[in-house]
Amino acid sequence: MNSWLRDPQKLGLILISGLALFYLTQLPVGQLYRFDEFLTLDRTSGFLRFGDWTTVYSSNLPNFQKPPLQYWMGAVFLGAGVDETVAIRIPSWIFSVVCLIATASLARSIAPAHPHAAPAAVILLASSTEFWSHAMSGMLETGSAAFVTLALLFAWRAVQSPSNWWWAAVAVGLGALQKSPGALAAVAVFVAGAALAARLLGVALPGLRSRILPAAGLLALCLAAAWPLLQILLHGPAAIRSAVDNELIGRFSPDAASGMRGLGDVWGIVIRDEPFLRLGAIAGLFVLPWLLRDPRLFGFTAVVVGYVASIVLAGGPVYPRYTLNLVPLFCAVVAVWIFQSQATLRRKWIVTGIMSLLLLGPLKPAILLSGQSSRDQAAQSTVLPTVGAQLQDDETLVACGWDRKTRFSPGAVSFYASNGRPFVYLAHKDDLGPRLRALTGRPIRGICSSSSFAELNEIFGAAQVVERLAPDYVMFVLRP
Template sequence: MNSNLRNRTSLWLTSPEKFPTLVWSTSVLVVAIAAILAFLYQLGSTNLIDETEPLFAEAARQMTVTGDWITPYFNGEPRFDKPPLVYWLMAVGYLALGTNEWAARLPSALSAIALMAVTFVTLWRFVPPAKLTGRGALMPWGAATLAAVAIAFNPQTLVWGRTGVSDMLLCACMGSSLLAFFWGYASEGKTSTRAYLAFFALMGLAVLTKGPVGFVLPVFIVGAFLLYAGQLKAVLREMRPVRGMLLFLAIAVPWYVLVMATNGESYIESFFGYHNFERFTRVVNHHSAPWYFYFLVVLVGFAPWSVYLPAAIARLQVLPRRAWRNLPRSQQLGGFALFWFAGVFVFFTAAVTKLPSYVLPLIPAAAILVALLLAEETLGRPRLRRGWLSVSHWLSFGIWLVLAVAIATVPFWIGKDPVVDDIDEEIWKSGLTLVGSGVAVAIAMAIEGVVVSDRRRWMSGVHVVSFAVFLLVMVHPTFQLLDRLRQEPLRDLADTVNAERVPSEELIAIGFKKPSLAFYTQQPVTYLSRPSLGREYLRERVQNHPESPSTLAIVDKKRLRKLGLRDEQFDRLDTERRYRLVRIYHDRLDKFTHKDNDID
């Protein structure tokens, strides 16, 4: 029996092409496990994260309450920041699963998983085997699996794929659109019609997700690639752009027509003027950064795979241009991924307003580039000299060591937190710093062992398993800890508000603006930045709303004193960390103990 098992194992290692079912089932299983760990595991177990996530979640909830699926609203005001597709998907989730964190985040999680699947199938379809028999026959499966896992196992997509905002949906729509284009391009007329139509349709969904950038970026990337490949005229004829643009317009335009007809100039100025044109041409909301900002974002956001990008780009050998143009279209996936990566990077580097999430759409291209490199090292004959890969491997070793030091010293450099006064002590007491730094050191040692022992074919597997372990041991517990410290107090206060509130009683928040209060209380919240504004607002409530006997207020402990209330003027209903929930009685507000010109 043991002899038979050894023979079968030897046959599998030398001739894996004879076991196709085992090959594809193993690849699919690895990708599925990565998707579950990254995007579905404990997805709804933490509260919504202020400041941005509750804005999306509450706007979607309002659609289910008001029945207005055209104009998004938050806290009684139109929210023109983003188009409606992500709101629609969240709202459908609420109707199907209930109004909760799981439903709010599910569109992002499913978007990330869909992008993994499309990338997996694309590489499996278009990466040729290194040789027809032996380990080289696994090249398509190896590259496809690595690319899909690299999309999941990096900080950028891990964060945005678990957050209920529009960024991951845009990345999936745009990424799937570009991959659909490559399917049409590489098929050379065989099945290209449907693929090109999918390119235009998915581009329309991208515009419904985040506006004109969903059209501008794919067209920019595809146009630059076709010019370099010398295929612009031929491919334009194949794509039948008039038909494709009609499909694109049919998907993207109707909602914009309806929302502009409903809201007029205010929508046009807010969305197209402020949230698109001005963000590209000037600094908005103080989000400025130096020209090299996105080099750092990609290095950290795509870690640990980012250190392989220079080698992956060098491997393509896109120069001289003539030799690269002579490649069959189906073998130009790496070059297309390079133009995709560079197009997103250059476009947002040119934009004046800069945010880390802006370059999320280049992550799939980066994953394809790195997967082609590492799969070739593992299963084929590397084109690059060994020095390139050696440097990359040692850099990955260094990244994990630096991460180990950073985690171990978090309590010493994290600084003050506006919500949690003693956050450094809380983190230290959790023990996560010791566990996380220990795991990071162990991963670094494993990488060093593979390099020193010259078993570099194992490197891809080491990276995949290491990141999975780090997710389970460090990342997910950290999400839980930060939620308990920063978001759970507000959620508890919102629950108390729902239990204590009486009819006609308003809720105000003084000294902070946390949108999650509006979502969890499911009522409008008046946000006032200073205690002096709170005093003024309360006076107006007393004068203009005599039917209301009291007001609920959530105030941090310092600003509660500055509000100038006497003990008999309010009752303290709940206390959570720095926050105080109080009921202020209108008939007792004859005066405040602080003067109106007090400094807040």
């Protein structure tokens, strides 16, 4: 076996560097196409549009649903003249490199006696299509996963070396500034799970009794609350209601009307995208604590069980992409499980290679990841700028958004067509009457698909078609 393969640290460095460079070259491929990517584009450009870096703007109005870290990063690149597609993707690419490093470090920390588990974990994570699909996009999930993984890594180390609690607190704070307090929840559940397991097994974990833990916990809470508190100071209590009620309580609190999700829903959200990897990792989280005789691993088991429970009980919409927060942990666990076995090193690498092939390998050109529709791209990037070019200063822009097949992202409408002004986005067909009546007396310029325009015109019968735009959109005006 080649000497570089026998040096796990060198191998890990080569793998991470090679993957980072390969995917860096893929950033310009294709265009933005996901619904939420255009929200990222709009919010990122809002800092430059309004010259205000203390408030996230969405649809040209202050928005409190998401914190600013990734938007700040993208705005720096946009302001430097980088192409908008690349500028929006670069932060996710940076976070993907952080994820790869954190995953290798986590595997090495779990099993220091098996150093080859670290580069193996890198290969497994790099073989995840879900991972690169988001790392090559303008979505926020890769950054969230990076900070969850870093927080769990430092929490793992802190249980034996308490000074690491400070680093865990910093990771929690950055995670809250990136997308959500998911890292805070993960560390809290990890600590509870590890503490319970240690008590039941009669094992002492010095980091759980350290005075640093409560102090670092307080720091983590302060850092996680810093952005919401700033928004309250700037915009009043409505800011916290929007962020907490809509994004946290409204999404994850149980709802008697919707009931609990069943096994099929859990499978689709947690397992389906990569069943071999994820089922193997979940099984490993119940086996490895006994094989390695380390109660800290039960902390990771608790994190996964807690996540599944939150999915089952959540009353609001939850999506498979949320599970990306745990994929680096899954890869580290599977790699450790493979390399702690009694097989030869060559056989361990063969098993890792088979797992990687089942995941379709680590090199995935961006055009294969995107699943993007050229029709959708054309609609966002060509139809909307045409509308923006014709929008008059006295007109209110209206966009139809209730048909999921033909709708525009409000982020795309804002960026390409709104000319920096608030507009009306008709997201629900049931609201058409009240929303449109509220516009009575105002000049309107609108954009809808042909089918949506026909439905809208049943209420606004006087709308005048200005232009029909390919593939199947109608620009119209209505003047009092």
